[in-house]
Ligand SMILES: O=C(O)c1ccc(O)c(O)c1
């Protein structure tokens with residue numbers, strides 16, 4: 001595929017007025033737009049002005065859409081529909097748009113007659129051609145008589161007009177579970193337009209699914225790389241255009257949504273183009289684990305954080321040469337604690353750093369995927385780490401710790417080492433704002449090249465929580481994202497936007513005992529163990545109960561985990577033991593953990609920790 005393949009977006013994807021949408025699409029870097037009729041109708045700009053505006057912004061008008069309920073109607077309606085079409089051709093002329101989308105009819109006045117549909121579309125294409133317009137016919141998944149792409153192709157073939165072709169929309173095809181392979185038989189010159197949308201698996205009415213829950217490619221469950229590959233193999237040469245109807249995106253800042261949209265399309269395009277293509281993205285990094293996790297802690301919370309690290313068996317091994325940052329280490333797990341005395345008891349995961357064999361190339365890839373590059377202050381003798389900003393505000397670093405001049409040289413050694421209980425960072429869990437979840441998932445997946453696992457949904461004490469974890473093929477880096485499925489109202493007694501860092505161990509009971517000795521083991525109630533006994537009857541139930549260990553298992557193995565209370569405003573630590581290749585995160589136990597965190601909150605953790613430290 002040529003690397004200069006044009007990328008477009010339908011204005012219906014974005015929030016705002018037509019002007020807002022065009023500005024956002026252009027700012028993100030799209031080449032073209034599909035103008036959605038209601039956006040134009042509500043605009044005060046004359047079609048000529050829209051045309052000029054698009055040209056000034058460097059946007060081509062790829063498509064005008066949709067024209068509905070045209071074909072296979074009785075003669076009086078046909079006349080009215082042709083009049084309606086002529087008016088739209090007038091408009092398109094003023095707009096400078098040369099392709100109109102016609103959706104398969106849903107009208108109760110239409111008849112189930114392919115010959116008549118073909119005849120009417122032929123007539124429409126003839127009229128359109130006189131005006132310099134071509135017609136792309138799209139089968140809506142809920143079309144009254146035509147609801148599959150192969151049916152729309154039969155009609156277009158029968159109509160046999162050079163200015164009539166097909167619009168393929170991945171949603172309508174994949175939502176119905178249709179096999180897209182027969183797209184291969186459609187000649188390239190009949191593939192007029194391609195609309196791309198992903199969606200989660202949902203068992204619901206297809207029209208509602210389409211109008212409310214579409215997602216950008218890579219955010220849902222459809223196999224879009226295969227779909228796109230088939231369409232391109234057929235010889236389609238037009239733009240790759242996103243058409244995503246989504247309730248959240250309709251309300252989000254269009255500039256942010258447009259960037260997410262283009263990132264998704266760049267990543268999808270990457271999946272079908274050879275790696276060597278000029279102007280292509282640098283390959284995803286072969287990540288080799290977390291280099292460090294940086295926690296920002298206000299002066300009021302720092303003792304809680306460092307007290308918990310100490311209890312977990314970490315040793316403070318280094319002090320940054322120019323910043324108030326301490327390095328804590330154990331096994332290959334490294335935590336930086338960045339103390340900002342003015343920040344009260346606020347805590348947050350400020351940064352995650354991943355090991356990349358080529359940090360500069362990884363950062364270039366991130367930049368090409370529209371990640372904001374952070375300019376960081378560093379002294380001439382300090383490491384210049386490649387840093388980008390994730391949508392949730394977390395800084396992301398790519399580094400190589402195994403080279404002589406690594407970031408570690410910025411730290412002055414201060415201490416020895418202690419016996420290791422924990423071996424590495426197992427995962428980092430970041431809670432997202434309700435509207436940012438899909439964008440954040442897309443960011444970590446594409447920039448890091450991680451593979452998403454099956455999304456989970458749990459009914460938690462303070463509301464429904466969705467989560468999505470992702471990892472690289474070798475499971476060196478795991479990121480777990482979660483989100484309150486519905487925006488919170490006044491009643492929000494849980495920890496706001498909690499974040500946690502999980503460490504791996506081979507001795508979970510030992511780790512839990514250390515935490516308990518320091519008053520830092522999150523207590524799990526008996527009811528949990530009674531239920532566990534009833535459900536699974538795990539072998540070492542007494543041990544689990546004694547050490548407040550949570551338990552899960554999958555086809556491969558078992559999972560034992562425990563937690564600290566919340567430290568400062570929103571951070572906590574988890575210790576996990578994966579046995580025999582367990583892959584999950586114990587998502588079913590999350591509600592029990594959340595309720596336990598709330599109990600500790602009510603009791604007041606600060607007094608406990610200060611009493612011990
Ligand atoms: O939901 C609709 O009406 C609609 C309109 C135009 C499209 O291209 C489409 O896929 C759906």
Ligand SMILES: [Mg+2]
Nearest residue numbers: 138169195243
């Ligand atoms: Mg469509």
